[in-house]
Amino acid sequence: MKLIDLYFGDLEAFDEARNEPLYFDKTFVVPDSVSSEGLKNNRRFIVVGRKGVGKTAIQMRLAEDLHGKGYLTCFFRFSEDLRADDYSEISKTQSRISFSNISNDRNIFLHYDFRDVWERVFFNRIAQAMKENGHTNRFTELVCPTGSNLRNIFSGLGRALTIKVSANFGAIAAEVDFDVSQIENGEVSLKEYNRISRELFLRYCVEFRVYMFIDELVFSRLDARDDEVKIRAAMVRDIVKTCRELNNFCAQNDLDFHFICSLRPEVRNLINDHDSEIGKIVDGKDAPLTWYIDSGPRRSLLDEVLSLKVRHSSISYSTRSIPEETFVDKIISFGRTSLSFRDFLRTNTWGRPRDIVRLLLSIQKMNPNASRIGQAEVKRALDEYSRASAKELVDELSVLHGQEILRALRKGITRRTYNDADDLLESVPLSNINEEKFIEELFLLGLIGGFQPETGNYYWAHRGETNLKSHLKIRIHPALWNEFSIRGAE
Structure with a gap:
């Protein structure tokens, strides 16, 4: 079997878990630093880790485990689900400041407030998950009426954060003592809409158990204008605040609902530079995700990742497993220097699962017809591996320093x-x-x-x-x- 016929995983754990769930399950390695049992509404809800350390993977694995325990799970992926046309709608929702006239970073952090927007979005995603699993009630009718999935984040929102409501809104809201005279031109304030949503949530959802994962809270100055980066940063800050508020609400009302989000350190630091209050939230509720590699003789978790990725790479063909010890050269030499493959990984990676996948994919790409991974195949792949690794590093640095x-x-x-x-x-x-x-x-x-x-x-x-x-x-x-x-x- 040739390398091109094998599957070594995806750089995006979300894609791997969705498209190759058996491979994802067999090759997942639990990191030392994060316990899935600790990610709850009343404990820690922010997974902090560098790009590629497995934040998405641990959420996908946790979701799989939770399904077996009777939980519903849903995902919101910030960088994927936030579309270009969302930005054209932003100025309509914020009456105090113009999107096209942002004078400085701190101005936007003081005057833009997206918390009510995100609460509506998260409730909508939860209601979708309930409906997809055959559950409907007054809460789902309000926040996710039939045929009205959100076209984008700001669908139906007007200036000063008002929201267009459906014809049966008054009948639903009357159950929680809503004064229908507050409806003007078919709109109510988003804050009042969310208050009603919470009341119905308490009445009709107490029997459910749900985990919502908010992932990919990232942005880059390489692919966005400076003012757009400021908007995204303010949004991420308010997502974290909204998760905190909803987790507290659920914990205080004994609801088994949990809002878990993930952050990269450089994004956390950028937001903290403009809003020091966010540090109190993140530092108190974060679960750091790291993969340290020591120099000792024991086999590391990273070695285990490599072994599993290789062993199960033929899983799509239902053939026998591939033993890493014979499929991969034990020694890699550069001039007079010879390294064991384990030491090569320690020297040429950053101790992350994604580095292993990137190296294997680079080897496969540059040696599609090879039958195993030898020294020559590794060396032919180094240009591609180095290019992709440098791009990722620059992407992280660009959050603070831009394209320069x-x-x-x-x-x-x-x-x-x-x-x-x-x-x-x-x-x-x-x-x-x-x-x-x-x-x-x-x-x-x-x-x-x-x-x-x-x-x-x-x-x-x-x-x-x-x-x-x-x-x-x-x-x-x-x-x-x-x-x-x-x-x-x-």
Whole structure:
């Protein structure tokens, strides 16, 4: 069987879990740092982790487990479900400030408030899940009437956050003492609409058990205008606040409903820079997701991911499993340096499941007719693997630094090793940055690490180092050497 015939997983865990559920189930590895039992409305509800560490995967696996326990589950994926036409509707909902006239970052965080919008969206998704499973009641009739699925996030909303209501709204709302005289031109305030939704939620949904996952709370300055980034950041902030409010509401009323969201650290930090109050929420209710790799002899979770991804790669063909120990070369040599494949992974990844999938897919792409993964196949794939890895890193950095960062890195990084932070900063042409903070970002994201030339030892954030030691030299991550054309440059 050729590599092209095998399936090594998807970079997007959501796609893998939906399209290849058996493979996803057999190759899922539980990380050390997050317990699914701890993700509840009255405990921790924010999964924080870098891109690729498995935030979506753990939510998909948790959803699968919850189905077996009788829970309904539903997903809202911010970066996927928020459409381009949503932005054209934003200014209609916010009467205090114009979307086209944003003077500064803090202005938008002070004046834009999307919490009522997100509460409506989340209730709508829950009602959809109930209806899809054959459950209808007054709550579902109100927030998800037949034939009226939301076309976009702001469907039916007017200026000053009013909402168009259906003809039978008055009859439904009367059950919770709503004064029908508040309906003007077929609209009521969104805040009042949500109040009624909560009342009906309490009356008619107490028997249900539901987990809602809010995922992909990400954005990038590489593919959006600056004002659009500000809007998205304000939205993410309000999603976190809304999840907190709804979790508290459900916990206080003994409802088995849980709103779980995921954040990347750089998104959390950007929002916190503009609204310090969000830090009190995130820091108190977060569950960090990490995959540290130590240098000891024991087999790591990352090794287990590789073994399972290879072993079950022929699962779609119902053939026998593929043993990783004979399918993959045990030693990879570069000039005079030879590494075990395990050490190659430790050196050329960031300790994340997605790195393993990306490497396997790169090998498959560049060697479609190969029958196994040998040293030659790995080397042919390094350009592709390095390119994709660098793109992801730049995407994370761009949240704070915009498109300038890619040009600066390509122009400035010409060596594998730098004497210290000042040496690196002199080479990278970036202006108007906090240099100390920038170096810290490069270290925490894994673009650079500490290095001891005399021992060959690396000191990386993903191996548990908390900061970049000043007495060490700085090393560009080896997985990026090909993309920056520095594999042979000291």
